[in-house]
Amino acid sequence: MNSSVCDTGSDTDQGSFDDVEPKVPAWMAVFSLAMGVFGLLTAEYLPASLLTPMATDLGVSEAIAGQAVTVTAVVALFAGLLVPGFTRPLDRRTVLLGFSVLMIASNLLVALSSSIWVLMVMRVLLGVALGGFWCMAAAVAMRLVPASLLPRALSIIFSGIAVGTVVAVPLGSYLGGLYGWRSAFLAAAAVGGITLLFQWFTLPHMAPRSPARLRTVLDVLMRPGIAIGMLGCVLAHTGHFALFTYIRPFLESTTGVSTDGLALMLLGFGVANFVGTMLTGWLIARSLRVTLAFMPALVGLAALALVFLPASVPGQALLVAFWGLAFGGVPVAWSNWVARSVPDQAESAGGMVVASVQSSIAAGAAAGGAMFSASGITGVFIAGGIVMLLSALLIAWRVKVQPSPVVEPTGLALHL
Numbered sequence: 001m002n003s004s005v006c007d008t009g010s011d012t013d014q015g016s017f018d019d020v021e022p023k024v025p026a027w028m029a030v031f032s033l034a035m036g037v038f039g040l041l042t043a044e045y046l047p048a049s050l051l052t053p054m055a056t057d058l059g060v061s062e063a064i065a066g067q068a069v070t071v072t073a074v075v076a077l078f079a080g081l082l083v084p085g086f087t088r089p090l091d092r093r094t095v096l097l098g099f100s101v102l103m104i105a106s107n108l109l110v111a112l113s114s115s116i117w118v119l120m121v122m123r124v125l126l127g128v129a130l131g132g133f134w135c136m137a138a139a140v141a142m143r144l145v146p147a148s149l150l151p152r153a154l155s156i157i158f159s160g161i162a163v164g165t166v167v168a169v170p171l172g173s174y175l176g177g178l179y180g181w182r183s184a185f186l187a188a189a190a191v192g193g194i195t196l197l198f199q200w201f202t203l204p205h206m207a208p209r210s211p212a213r214l215r216t217v218l219d220v221l222m223r224p225g226i227a228i229g230m231l232g233c234v235l236a237h238t239g240h241f242a243l244f245t246y247i248r249p250f251l252e253s254t255t256g257v258s259t260d261g262l263a264l265m266l267l268g269f270g271v272a273n274f275v276g277t278m279l280t281g282w283l284i285a286r287s288l289r290v291t292l293a294f295m296p297a298l299v300g301l302a303a304l305a306l307v308f309l310p311a312s313v314p315g316q317a318l319l320v321a322f323w324g325l326a327f328g329g330v331p332v333a334w335s336n337w338v339a340r341s342v343p344d345q346a347e348s349a350g351g352m353v354v355a356s357v358q359s360s361i362a363a364g365a366a367a368g369g370a371m372f373s374a375s376g377i378t379g380v381f382i383a384g385g386i387v388m389l390l391s392a393l394l395i396a397w398r399v400k401v402q403p404s405p406v407v408e409p410t411g412l413a414l415h416l
Contacts, residue, residue, distance in 0.1 A: 025145035028202040037160030042168035049173040050181040063369040073361035075127025083132035092206035100196040102129035107189035111182040170267035177259030225400040232395040239387035241364030254311040269324035276328020293396035298326035300388030340402040
């Protein structure tokens with residue numbers, strides 16, 4: 001998950017703390033990082049479930065409100081590259097606690113925002129925390145447990161993604177319906193507060209280390225077949241996030257679903273997404289190429305079916321769940337592709353995929369907003385569906401897949 005531009009922990013310490021491999025795993029600290037993952041993911045995706053009431057309350061269009069996702073993703077992209085260098089002299093415990101403080105501040109100030117522009121600025125704080133945390137999470141895990149237990153530790157940390165996928169969006173929609181959209185961000189701030197306390201008492205001191213150079217990532221990108229693979233990855237994620245950012249206004253405009261019904265449909269998406277994540281390993285064991293191409297194609301077909309099939313709440317609930325099931329396999333498949341394609345620089349390539357996914361979130365939300373303004377919500381879903389189908393064609397036609405390595409990585413690590 002972490003890249004060579006992040007705090008990889010491969011260089012000489014600059015601090016005075018003991019930095020040998022830990023003999024005893026710090027499991028409580030590992031669980032505190034999982035809570036951080038859950039809190040950050042929840043805060044990042046809340047606007048997708050609250051877009052309509054946010055836009056109405058702030059007096060802007062849903063297309064403009066959707067750019068709250070874009071701002072966070074763009075800032076997270078650059079924060080992941082720059083924050084480790086800027087925080088180089090600091091104890092990593094202090095830096096991680098700082099990210100939790102930023103998350104709390106962002107959610108509180110968003111809940112108090114009086115205009116869309118104030119809200120956007122507050123989402124910048126979340127972007128800094130998000131990008132910095134993702135960049136450092138795996139490197140910190142390496143310093144909390146012995147090497148033999150690292151896969152288990154990473155699975156625990158990134159389980160926060162799976163839980164967030166199931167809980168965050170439907171819970172935001174439910175709270176927004178009961179108490180207004182601002183209450184969902186207040187709840188997210190409360191989660192951040194609990195996380196901060198847990199991390200304060202469990203994270204050990206960790207000496208700062210020198211981040212590796214950005215040049216390593218560029219060298220990996222120049223290898224044969226890697227750039228075209230990254231393009232396929234970007235297209236698959238861009239199409240999905242163009243669709244997902246505007247899922248609420250689409251469902252409300254086509255079926256008139258109630259707030260409670262919408263929350264249940266989004267919960268169905270999250271549960272199906274989690275199941276898809278778990279099932280993808282079975283598919284990858286049979287054919288990684290088919291999995292890489294087939295999953296985006298299914299998402300594209302689901303998006304187009306939502307537009308062109310007769311609209312009904314049960315029918316669209318099934319299609320949304322099918323979409324969640326299919327997309328659950330996309331990040332897992334790309335995680336495996338990275339490990340097979342660049343086994344000698346898996347961390348650098350993993351960081352490159354993280355940057356690709358964050359840029360895709362930003363591009364998808366921005367492009368979806370532009371299409372929403374130009375041709376309405378139906379145009380967003382037609383365009384998003386077509387992008388997913390084109391990505392599937394590109395992957396099947398041009399992306400090279402190497403034989404399976406001996407050890408497969410956890411697929412959850414790239415669910416950004």
